[in-house]
Amino acid sequence: MRISIDKDVCIGAGQCALTVPRVFTQDDDGFGELLPGAEHGAGEPLVREAARACPVQAITVSD
Template identity: 55%
Template sequence: MEIRIDHRTCIGSGQCTLTAPAVFTQDDDGYATLVPGGARTTAPRQVTQAALSCPVQAITVGNDPPEA
């Protein structure tokens, strides 16, 4: 699963962190960042819900490219 956070758009509302705390955290300035390896420990549905909960749509979720 590929998760991207547009740091120029993020306003630091924390909805992603509340929805999927194993995947998202907030940096010292309050903006969203990924927990290292967190996406592997959380169900894709929870990550999708976190992206949908973002009030400014700063999070996008996609599939990893297939391995060669």
């Protein structure tokens, strides 16, 4: 599973970090970011939920 965040689209709502804090965090400017080693949590079912919860659809999850 590959996870990516489009920094040009992200508005920093933080839904990703709230949904899967083991995979997502927010950078110093408040925008979504993958944690180092986030690929280890990529199989977690909530990753897809975090992508759906993003209000601007900035998260892409692909197999």
